[in-house]
Amino acid sequence: MLEFTVLRTDPPRDGYAGSHARRGVLKLNHGVVQTPIFMPVGTYGTVKGVMPRSLREMGAQIILGNTFHLWMRPGLDVIRAFGGLHAFEQWERPILTDSGGFQVWSLGAMRKITEEGVHFASPVNGDKLFMSPEVSIQIQTALDSDIVMQLDECTPYWQGDKANGHVTTEAEARQSMEMSLRWARRSQAEFERLGNRNALFGIVQGGMFEHLREESLQALVEMDFPGYAVGGVSVGEPKEAMRRIMAHTPHRLPAHKPRYLMGVGTPEDLVEGVACGVDMFDCVMPTRNARNGTYFTRYGDLKIRNARHKTDPRPIDPSCTCYACAGDSGIPWHAGGRAGFSRAYLHHLDRCGEMLGPMLATIHNLHYYLNLMQEVRDALDAGTFGDYRQRFAAERAQGV
Amino acid sequence: MLEFTVLRTDPPRDGYAGSHARRGVLKLNHGVVQTPIFMPVGTYGTVKGVMPRSLREMGAQIILGNTFHLWMRPGLDVIRAFGGLHAFEQWERPILTDSGGFQVWSLGAMRKITEEGVHFASPVNGDKLFMSPEVSIQIQTALDSDIVMQLDECTPYWQGDKANGHVTTEAEARQSMEMSLRWARRSQAEFERLGNRNALFGIVQGGMFEHLREESLQALVEMDFPGYAVGGVSVGEPKEAMRRIMAHTPHRLPAHKPRYLMGVGTPEDLVEGVACGVDMFDCVMPTRNARNGTYFTRYGDLKIRNARHKTDPRPIDPSCTCYACAGDSGIPWHAGGRAGFSRAYLHHLDRCGEMLGPMLATIHNLHYYLNLMQEVRDALDAGTFGDYRQRFAAERAQGV
Ligand SMILES: [Zn+2]
Numbered sequence: 099m100l101e102f103t104v105l106r107t108d109p110p111r112d113g114y115a116g117s118h119a120r121r122g123v124l125k126l127n128h129g130v131v132q133t134p135i136f137m138p139v140g141t142y143g144t145v146k147g148v149m150p151r152s153l154r155e156m157g158a159q160i161i162l163g164n165t166f167h168l169w170m171r172p173g174l175d176v177i178r179a180f181g182g183l184h185a186f187e188q189w190e191r192p193i194l195t196d197s198g199g200f201q202v203w204s205l206g207a208m209r210k211i212t213e214e215g216v217h218f219a220s221p222v223n224g225d226k227l228f229m230s231p232e233v234s235i236q237i238q239t240a241l242d243s244d245i246v247m248q249l250d251e252c253t254p255y256w257q258g259d260k261a262n263g264h265v266t267t268e269a270e271a272r273q274s275m276e277m278s279l280r281w282a283r284r285s286q287a288e289f290e291r292l293g294n295r296n297a298l299f300g301i302v303q304g305g306m307f308e309h310l311r312e313e314s315l316q317a318l319v320e321m322d323f324p325g326y327a328v329g330g331v332s333v334g335e336p337k338e339a340m341r342r343i344m345a346h347t348p349h350r351l352p353a354h355k356p357r358y359l360m361g362v363g364t365p366e367d368l369v370e371g372v373a374c375g376v377d378m379f380d381c382v383m384p385t386r387n388a389r390n391g392t393y394f395t396r397y398g399d400l401k402i403r404n405a406r407h408k409t410d411p412r413p414i415d416p417s418c419t420c421y422a423c424a425g426d427s428g429i430p431w432h433a434g435g436r437a438g439f440s441r442a443y444l445h446h447l448d449r450c451g452e453m454l455g456p457m458l459a460t461i462h463n464l465h466y467y468l469n470l471m472q473e474v475r476d477a478l479d480a481g482t483f484g485d486y487r488q489r490f491a492a493e494r495a496q497g498v
Numbered sequence: 499m500l501e502f503t504v505l506r507t508d509p510p511r512d513g514y515a516g517s518h519a520r521r522g523v524l525k526l527n528h529g530v531v532q533t534p535i536f537m538p539v540g541t542y543g544t545v546k547g548v549m550p551r552s553l554r555e556m557g558a559q560i561i562l563g564n565t566f567h568l569w570m571r572p573g574l575d576v577i578r579a580f581g582g583l584h585a586f587e588q589w590e591r592p593i594l595t596d597s598g599g600f601q602v603w604s605l606g607a608m609r610k611i612t613e614e615g616v617h618f619a620s621p622v623n624g625d626k627l628f629m630s631p632e633v634s635i636q637i638q639t640a641l642d643s644d645i646v647m648q649l650d651e652c653t654p655y656w657q658g659d660k661a662n663g664h665v666t667t668e669a670e671a672r673q674s675m676e677m678s679l680r681w682a683r684r685s686q687a688e689f690e691r692l693g694n695r696n697a698l699f700g701i702v703q704g705g706m707f708e709h710l711r712e713e714s715l716q717a718l719v720e721m722d723f724p725g726y727a728v729g730g731v732s733v734g735e736p737k738e739a740m741r742r743i744m745a746h747t748p749h750r751l752p753a754h755k756p757r758y759l760m761g762v763g764t765p766e767d768l769v770e771g772v773a774c775g776v777d778m779f780d781c782v783m784p785t786r787n788a789r790n791g792t793y794f795t796r797y798g799d800l801k802i803r804n805a806r807h808k809t810d811p812r813p814i815d816p817s818c819t820c821y822a823c824a825g826d827s828g829i830p831w832h833a834g835g836r837a838g839f840s841r842a843y844l845h846h847l848d849r850c851g852e853m854l855g856p857m858l859a860t861i862h863n864l865h866y867y868l869n870l871m872q873e874v875r876d877a878l879d880a881g882t883f884g885d886y887r888q889r890f891a892a893e894r895a896q897g898v
Pocket residue numbers: 414415418419420421422423424461462463465
């Protein structure tokens with residue numbers, strides 16, 4: 099089940115050029131998602147370093163799981179015993195899973211890609227395994243993911259190794275994109291054969307070539323998926339290439355269906371992505387950077403390891419209401435709240451390698467991303483998204 | 499400030515032999531502690547792997563800090579900038595700090611102990627440092643610990659290295675104990691000189707020799723400390739030696755003052771320790787074992803790494819109301835609650851090295867220890883501690 103409604107758009111008016119941004123509501127089998135939305139990544143059935151209760155508290159509406167990882171560990175026998183991923187990981191709200199294609203592709207020398215699918219050796223125990231569009235859909239059906247992704251071949255930006263390779267050519271990108279289309283059809287057929295009651299998304303490929311993107315998009319639209327993703331970005335390309343595809347493809351997708359830009363990105367990418375017509379984002383940056391001591395804030399990014407934080411009593415982000423910044427009161431520093439954890443304390447935790455450091459950093463960074471999308475939705479609801487984009491950029495440049 | 503009131507004892511009656519157990523209330527500058535109590539250990543100003551809000555939720559009344567560690571990192575300049583440890587770590591309830599003596603002693607070849615104090619090289623940066631009774635009290639005063647411990651020389655069970663050493667002789671234990679008494683006097687003098695408004699505990703030493711313990715105790719009682727600890731246990735001695743001292747010393751301490759058995763122990767040690775007249779316990783076992791995947795439960799201990807847990811839908815402890823076992827509902831499995839995390843999921847997290855594993859394990863293990871003490875207090879209040887001891891032992895032997 100998937101129902102998508104666009105509540106508002108961002109049309110031009112009095113000296114404002116407008117954008118492709120949309121404010122929507124996405125109904126899925128495990129609940130309702132307000133868009134635009136950021137989806138925290140929970141690779142192995144856990145968003146690293148954070149408890150489900152904290153995710154709920156910070157307003158996470160839908161999280162990701164990684165099909166390939168969950169297939170390897172705990173394996174489908176365990177997931178089936180729990181009737182799916184939701185009960186296994188105690189997350190009752192919607193879940194989106196990727197197809198596993200990117201992870202299989204990343205195995206490099208350990209895998210062989212053919213038209214039929216991908217043969218590879220299990221990184222866990224060396225077993226010979228086979229991934230195909232059918233297998234991916236079977237796994238995602240066992241996971242009971244609310245949004246299932248077709249198996250695609252994720253076209254890389256660079257072919258071969260660093261020294262001897264080359265930027266993917268148009269011919270290579272076409273060949274890969276066309277195989278992904280054939281895999282889209284097989285994914286769809288298997289999804290229907292299994293009577294899966296969730297929703298299957300098609301994935302636009304085509305590398306950095308706009309006309310290939312349009313071909314891919316057109317063919318997928320004819321297959322009538324309930325939602326579409328733009329894949330093959332954040333795969334090693336320069337930032338301007340990603341931004342070029344982000345500006346090109348999403349708004350060409352059917353207006354009445356949700357649009358998901360896979361694996362993107364920084365806070366700036368998200369706000370610009372919304373302006374390009376994207377409804378859904380996922381990225382490991384907030385969680386991964388948290389574990390490296392890099393905090394995202396309204397006023398720019400902050401590296402907690404820096405010695406200048408040693409005695410600073412202020413929280414990471416004085417405007418933030420997360421548990422790390424505002425403690426149990428939820429009253430931000432700017433409003434006089436003093437229950438949060440100081441930069442000095444977080445610096446100390448980082449220096450001592452204490453688990454509480456990445457725990458608080460993860461809470462803050464995810465809260466930042468989720469709250470950013472909340473602010474975007476509020477601005478769209480209020481018809482002030484253009485102003486919001488400007489203020490957002492100015493505040494981020496201010497410095498923290 | 500320290501006020502201690504014994505509310506109830508456990509006298510003999512109709513076929514019940516009674517015990518030295520007491521139910522008390524301990525008033526400190528940062529709050530009131532119901533005894534007997536277990537105190538979670540927060541070495542570096544954080545109880546490893548757990549947020550202060552979780553500690554509050556599970557009913558932690560007082561936590562520990564380690565003077566030596568906090569002196570090294572973040573250092574007194576930072577602590578002083580926050581006016582003490584409470585504000586730095588955002589824990590507004592009572593804190594007890596050790597003297598740092600055990601950690602300095604543990605430096606081995608890197609330190610030299612004299613009557614004046616201990617010269618040692620900083621393990622952080624190699625700086626030459628000096629620890630003395632006066633320095634320890636000065637640090638603990640900067641930390642604003644509610645309970646300050648005298649500097650003592652922690653007499654080890656074994657002298658020298660494993661191959662060439664020997665069990666501490668009576669002469670060695672006496673020499674050490676007598677120096678600790680002189681250090682107790684110096685600690686007390688410095689505490690008074692600084693006008694510290696918290697409470698200083700004396701520490702009974704004497705190794706495994708009862709008559710030395712009695713000498714130490716008698717001399718400390720004459721110094722009239724507001725509370726007393728039994729130190730020099732859990733220092734490598736056989737379990738029966740620890741139990742012998744636990745049975746000997748605590749109940750000989752002044753009845754109207756709190757008694758703290760340092761560094762002990764297993765759940766069984768705690769319940770027997772209460773019966774021996776102990777009011778306060780601390781131990782790293784619940785937190786350390788959590789990080790190794792060992793869970794304490796009402797029905798015995800459980801190693802989550804064991805393959806038999808792979809598909810088990812039950813929580814760690816079906817009677818437990820902690821977040822790990824009962825989720826946000828707090829309704830235990832035995833009462834029909836199904837919101838907790840399964841053994842299968844915790845096994846999976848452990849196998850994947852996911853942070854959420856030790857996070858949930860720490861919550862459970864600390865909750866177990868704190869709830870155990872709550873049950874002990876309830877039994878003492880109800881006059882049924884004798885029955886409780888029997889039931890506790892039977893349930894723990896049942897197997898999980
Ligand atoms: Zn925050």
